Amino acid sequence: MKIYLICGLALWFSGVAAQTGRWMPLFDGKTLNGWKASENESSFRVEDGCIVQEGPRSHLYYMGDVGSHVFKNFEFKAQVYTFENANSGIYFHTRFQEKGFPNYGYEVQVNNSHRDPIRTGSLYNVVDIADKYAVDGKWFELYIKVVDNHVVIKVDGTTLVDYTQMADKSRLVRKEDHFGRYLDSGTFAIQAHDPGSKVKYKDIQVKILD
DSSP states (O other): OEEEEETTEEEEEOHHHHHBTSEEESOOSSOOTTEEEOSOGGGEEEETTEEEEESSSEEEEEOSSGGGGOBSSEEEEEEEEEOTTOOEEEEEEEOOOSSSSOSBSEEEEEOSSSSSOOOTTOBTTTBOOOSOSSOTTSOEEEEEEEETTEEEEEETTEEEEEEEOOSOGGGSOOOGGGTBOSSSOBEEEEEEOOTTOEEEEEEEEEEEOO
16 A cells, blocks of 8 residues: 655555556566466576466466456556467466466467467457467567456457457356356466467566556
8 A cells, every 4th residue: 555645634545546547567577576377387487588488288377466466457468479389378367276277267369370270369269360460480569458348459459359248147158167257357377388389478567447
C-alpha cells in the first residue's frame, strides 16, 4: 500500500490501484524473481536479458507483486523469438499448478514451424490460426487484450483474434483437462512444451485496466 500526503491529508492507494493504466514490467531482465516454475524448473533460465524456455514440459507462472499476480482486464505484450520447430505459449487467467498443462485460463499459441498446425497468435483450440504471421529467427511482438468477455490478440500489430466469450459458461466447449478454460481472472504463464522447443521472451509488460 502507498500513502500520499496532499494538502495535509493522507490518501491511501492500494498497490494495484497505483499500477492501473500504465505499462508495468513483469520481468526484470536479470532474474526469475516473481516467477515460479512447475515440474521441470531447469526448463527456464535467464540469458542475455531474456527468459529462455528450453527443456521438458514446464510452465513458468508469474507470482510477483504487480497486480498481486491476479489480472482480470488488461493489456499484455512481450517480445518473442522462436527457434526452428519450437512450440510454446502464454497462458492468461490461469493459476499455479504443480504438474501438467494448465487447466485454468486460455493459451495464446507461440509456434511458427512446429508440427502442430496451430500457429502463433491463436487462442488455442478456440480460435485457431493456420497462417504464419511470425517467423523463426526474428523477434516479434505478441499482444493480448482482455476486457470482460472480449479477447484481442495481435502479432506485430496485426489483429488475428477478436473473440467474445458467450455469457453462459456451461455451454463453452471445454476438454476434460481444460475444465477451467473461461474468462475470469488469474495470472500469466509461459509454456515450455517439449525438449525440442526453444523460445526467448523479453520486454514482458502488462497494463492493468479498470
